[in-house]
Amino acid sequence: MKDILNVKNLSMKFDNKVIFKNVNFKLKEGSMTALLGPNGAGKTTLIRILMNLLDPTEGVFKFDKEIRLGYVPQFRNIDEDYPLSIKAFVGLNAPTIKTKRIKDHIKHELEETNLLEIQNTRMGKASGGQKQRAYLAQALLDNPNMIILDEATASLDPRAKEELMNLLKHLNEKHQMTVLFVTHDLPLAKKYMKEYLYLNHQTAEQGKMQDFKGDYE
């Protein structure tokens, strides 16, 4: 498998505070990587840099030119009276005029994320797992071949966590989706992820998930 991301000598400082320095790593196409590290190690900062939302202090990174990036945040701030249905919420990431092709695409992603049967449920009434899967469906509308998830299982119950992880596994195995998954949940990462990238002490270490020995919690 080819490398789809090459990060070289990446350093980040906020004011004079060094978050990480000289970070080097590569990700392979179709890899499933847990981005691990204690609070404040810079996981979200690294993701924001990779998504071009923040400039690193030093260093470079390069995605393969065929990469289409999707991003799934941790769901939050959806009030109980939020009016949109799950289907309408997912469709926010599609053109306003819903042609048949677009409607079919939305339906396909609702199906892919096990939301089709409850597509008319209001987002405000949906469970945490359903809301989180709606965010995933939204991201999938962009046809990404790499997806970054930032603590997407953090506030889910155990069953909803497993369901989301099984979806990621399916996307990885059936659609060769490359996955980068920020998490503090080591047991979950050990069960579903294949590789790890561990940010700690201002540096990054990479390896096979089954060999991860860090114990930072």
Ligand SMILES: Nc1ncnc2c1ncn2[C@@H]1O[C@H](COP(=O)(O)OP(=O)(O)OP(=O)(O)O)[C@@H](O)[C@H]1O
């Ligand atoms: N825009 C900013 N300006 C100044 N400091 C920042 C900024 N963004 C993040 N930081 C600091 O950078 C450090 C790394 O934050 P970051 O959110 O990347 O860590 P993290 O590994 O994602 O942590 P957590 O696991 O708690 O989410 C923290 O000390 C944070 O306070």
